[in-house]
Amino acid sequence: MSGVRALLFDVFGTVVDWRSSVIAKGEAVGKRHRVEIPWPEFADAWRREGYSQAIAQINLGEAPRQDVDVLHRAMLDRLLARYGLDLPEDEVVDLNMVWHRLWPWPDSPSGLTRLKRRYTISTLSNGDLHLLTNMAKNGALPWDCILAAELFGAYKPDPRVYDGAARLLRCAPEECMMVAAHEQDLQAARARGFHTAFVHRPREFGPGVVVPRPADGTYDFVVANFTDLADRLGV
């Protein structure tokens, strides 16, 4: 790994715990309006249908590229109707912004701070640049720079995103390491010549969903968290 100069991080699920953050925000909204909504189910649907599936559709060319805020908002409107919750516009806007204020996993700020000593650390997320910037401010994430798929007019796992990030950092692909909790992302990065580190986030999808941990050797590193990654890289 001596040639690696830049660590590029997936963010949602890898650096931040989107699910707990969205559930907590939803519960606060529900309490204020005295309504009972199954917020874990709400959060999972918002993530799956409003983001993951929407981006997959865009990547298939079945839908035009959209800002992530717009994708989130479209799904939020459908979910509010589905669960029968009628909120004033300013509260809908605020709820949609929860994706800008996701909580880091406990090891993220300290682990990233260690990794930053030796490497350039950057986001490489499908979230838009302003969203990632807001999230870093809120979560004390010490990025050296913010790179987002939108800069390359595509969404991961489109190869243009990995190629574009390496080009902006003036790194050869083998000087880059993708760090993610998702194998699809790592496999796409590896196909472009990046090194890869899998971070196991077993609670990303909640207590009921088992996230398998790939065997050691599947990627350059298979680690439990960013502290573990920093230890393995000797920083």
Added chain:
Amino acid sequence: MSGVRALLFDVFGTVVDWRSSVIAKGEAVGKRHRVEIPWPEFADAWRREGYSQAIAQINLGEAPRQDVDVLHRAMLDRLLARYGLDLPEDEVVDLNMVWHRLWPWPDSPSGLTRLKRRYTISTLSNGDLHLLTNMAKNGALPWDCILAAELFGAYKPDPRVYDGAARLLRCAPEECMMVAAHEQDLQAARARGFHTAFVHRPREFGPGVVVPRPADGTYDFVVANFTDLADRLGV
């Protein structure tokens, strides 16, 4: 100024003291090779001919767009020949990288840290993204994100740079304030609807060059440094 959300900073001269940094690096090289070169003159020519004039030519369409490292290197090769200094390639590469390691003005890290409490603070420089990222690491500059003219395929004062930055931050132009030590930059930003803050850096071009301070009221703010700007903005 209550609507401003993002402060966008020119970097060379505004945030960092390029001239002292380049002179000091040159003097170390000269000492090692036991040669006497007028490094202030060398630094000024490198900046003026190798960067400012090269970018002006590109903006006039007289030369193709180039990476800043490439512009700096081309001029460095000419200057080394001009002053009769024959360096091994690894030392030429290292000397060219001085532009990635420029020293902040003394008020920059602390002033930016204060401004960051309320505003999104970003670079908006003609320096390339990787150069600005390296400079921030070296100089402890606490940017929220790194925006560079290269993202917009142009160099300041081309309007695409200001428009593109506002778009990436999802800010209306009037929610942005350009902060610079150069009036051309501020005037171009203002023409795109940005607020403007002039920072007076009287030593940018060395002790022999007087940098006029515009009259109060010429821009939204005319300040002595970033501490002064933070005071005026009440953060």
